[in-house]
Amino acid sequence: QVQLVESGGGLVQAGGSLRLSCTASGRTVSSYAMAWFRRAPGKEREFVASIQWNGSWTYYKDSVKGRFTISRDNAKNTVILQMNSLKPEDTAVYCCARPKNQYYTGSSLDEYAYWGQGTQVTVSS
Numbered sequence: 001q002v003q004l005v006e007s008g009g010g011l012v013q014a015g016g017s018l019r020l021s022c023t024a025s026g027r028t029v030s031s032y033a034m035a036w037f038r039r040a041p042g043k044e045r046e047f048v049a050s051i052q053w054n055g056s057w058t059y060y061k062d063s064v065k066g067r068f069t070i071s072r073d074n075a076k077n078t079v080i081l082q083m084n085s086l087k088p089e090d091t092a093v094y095c096c097a098r099p100k101n102q103y104y105t106g107s108s109l110d111e112y113a114y115w116g117q118g119t120q121v122t123v124s125s
Helices: none
Strands: 003-007 010-013 018-025 034-039 045-051 058-060 068-073 078-083 092-099 112-115 119-124
Touching (some): 003 092, 003 112, 018 034, 034 078, 078 092
Antiparallel strands (some): 034 092, 045 058
16 A cells, blocks of 8 residues: 655745645655645645656646756655645645556556645645
């Protein structure tokens, strides 16, 4: 089993920054790609960003490109989402996920085996 715990959410004004962390326990995720998703109020969960197991490749939702950066520290079993230039439309619960296939970096929710509980991000205008 893998347990994923997110932290770092909060309330920030538009234009501000937040740094989210996802820490894994139970079993290592260092050999797996990892991803961040978010769910805004009244909307479906959506893909935000993913990173290959060794950090060699990253992929972002179009609306966050240039503002968000995903990275990882495999020694600490941690994945980071640095969010800059935040907008009110970024308001959501953000959660990290580990895929079923260790190299999968896509956006299909069905391809992810483990999910964290999420951390709330609220961006005020």
